[in-house]
Amino acid sequence: MRARYILGEILTGLWRNIAMVISVVIVTAVSLTFVGTGALMQKQIMDMKSTLVEQSQVTIFLCSPHSTAASCAGGAATDAQIDSVRQALEGEVLAPYIASTSERSQEEALEIYQEQFAGESFVSNFTAEDMPVSFHITLENADDSAAVVEFFQGRDGVDEVTDLLSTFAPFIDVLNQSTMFALALAVLMLIAALLLVATTIRMSVAGRRREIAIMRLVGASNLFIRLPFLLEGAVAAIIGGVIASGMLWVGLHYIVQGWLAPTLGEQLITVGAVDLVWAAPLLVALGAVLSIASSVVSLNRYLKV
């Protein structure tokens, strides 16, 4: 009896305020889409940072016969120059910054080079002599890369010092900024959604005031009187959450996986439609919780014992 009654009341209530309900659904869907986008971007940033940290973050390339940098005026790096870099890396000064280093000899470099460009005709033109010696450094703290880069940049025999993290810094920056923007929009939209829910509840209460009055009179419990309204708001918000998940899927499938990932590299763009497994339930739950909270507040205002 109860369950059927409450279900009927929810449907009646939703139908009676169909215009309001649609607007609640749309606003919730849009705001939750922004929330989801923000969450996915943050996940992308975290993934990217951890991949970069796993790899060596700073690489020192010593001069090869083909280097054109000013510090390579003397041709390929001499053994003495290589040795001084090696000693500097092991020295006291840099010890706090460096977690581990590995050295890549000319032979190893050639191997990797040949692997990378396997099948190209020019590969056979190079010998180990043409390759630079390089040091690959993993830092204690990825944020301290600048110090290490400064230390080696411009030394005699050092061709180039690359810092992966600073290469990707602009990209991470863009993602961070976009997250902020998306979350700010999401908050605005969520406020609108909450106010809409409150208004819808108020109208719903007004539309059913006769029934409510009789229910109070004959002693229906508070929860029983309120439940249809609470669930009504929750249903609208949940539909909004589902739609938001759908929009995110479209975005992930067509924009991220269909365009961004092939363009920027599969190992860089790690988010995909798979992430909706955790994001979608989160969004739906968030929508339901917020709408129920808003309903409780507005019911306390418009519907007292």
Add this chain to the structure above:
Amino acid sequence: MIRFDDVTKTYMRGQRPAVENLDIEFTRGEFVFLVGASGSGKSTLMRMVLKEVAPSRGTVYVAGKDLSRIPSWKIPSLRRDIGMVFQDFRLLPSKTAYQNIEFALAVIGTPRKVVRRLVPEMLEMVGLEDKGKRLPHELSGGEQQRVAIARAYVNRPSILLADEPTGNLDPATAGGILDLLAEINERGTTVVMATHDRTAVDRMQRRVVEMVGGLVVRDEERGTYATPTPVSVISGNLPDDSGHRDDHPLEDQQDSTDPGDAPAEPASAEGAGHGAASVEDGAGRTSSAADVLEEDLIDEREALQARDEDLFVEDAFAEEPFVSDPFTDETEGERR
């Protein structure tokens, strides 16, 4: 069953109380008529029994329990033991007679089996066994009131409050309703009926409590509507400016500031049968009219207060301007 212990209710600070120093007890199984002009405090008394309003001072006991000590989440179970009937029936327009009675059971979680047994039983008791499928607007006023009584009584409450239940009905129909209330009373339910229905009171010869301006001025065991008791206002023995009113200078001021707002309504029921007494005393008549105004102001204040405080039954059934068309619900319901 119901006991008021020095109860005063003031709706707005600085205003005259709607009910003042009320000290009265209604025992189990009693049939009580509350008489008195509109705004004399009858409705406030009933609302306090339902705990729709709390007294400003004093204690109300219902079934031995101090209402002020009942937590808000227990109010529903208090109300399940009290039935309430109104002058304007307050049936749900989109539901049939059967569904209206069923509603009162369904919303408190009565199992469907019990509902199927109780509702036809109630329809039979009120003599509408063949009209259960009709919507309220397809029923006469008397029949609608019977449905309302069935709805109020279907949970077998130990108290039935009736606020002018015969006020909208012709005398013959009113008699039938009164018989029904008497039958319910015979089954052991305490019935408290606020009324202006002289015939009803005189016919039943039950306890009569008269209220004037929030005070009980008469309490007779086997009373009639009019009485020789000198304090009775509705009997015309006293103009309705009596007693404590003069103690309130604020009111007098109000009366004199806006006398133009006097309602078009004549000096209300109390004057009707006793015109002779009032007309003789010209001064008494004017002040009586002023008091009607005052009483209407109280009602207005009560209503305003109610709207602010709460979603009262009264407001719910009043047609408010923001409801574009009160009948859309009805037609929707029929279509469904």
